[in-house]
Amino acid sequence: MPLHIKRLVFTFVGLLVFFIILQQILKPHSFGVQGHFREDAIKENTQRALQYAGKANCTKCHDSIHAEKKEGYHSTLNCEVCHGPGLKHAQYAQMFEGKELPDSLTLIKPNERKDCAICHQRNAARIKILFDTIDNTMIHQIDAMEHNLISKKTKKERRCIDCHNPHQP
Secondary structure (H helix, E strand, C coil): CCCCHHHHHHHHHHHHHHHHHHHHCCCCCCCCCCCCHHHHHHHHCCCCCCCCCCCHHHHHHHHHHHHHHHHCCCHHHHHHHHHHHHHHHHHHEEEEEECCCCCCCCCCCCHHHHHHHHEECCCCHHHHCCEEEEEEECCCCCCCCCCCEEECCCCCCHHHCCCCCCCCC
């Protein structure tokens, strides 16, 4: 066997042994015990503090908004998709009924163009192509930096909620 082939085989075997040793060092001990994931990840996730309350908890106090929302395009979205985690809000907001909520219990009220653009900015990956037509109905897409960007009257940047009700767009 030529010398350059022997060197190539030796290098390949050396890299293979190095990779196997490195894998044994870096691989978590619980990986592969119950499938192709870390078994300890389940335990770690159950020890995390809960943050989300769920749509049912929001509906208890905000039933009028829920009724309005269930008729619109956003009916399948949970409130916390836009407003952020609301478990503490759901648990303690009733204690402040009639008073202003502290900042720790106040949820996000998204009212900037960038908030709507998270889902609605035109994105080629979201376009569903059906044979020879393009269907944008999965998520209505716009170019957020062009669609009614500047108000003709005030010459200022418009917010999406100036024209659209986010609960029933």
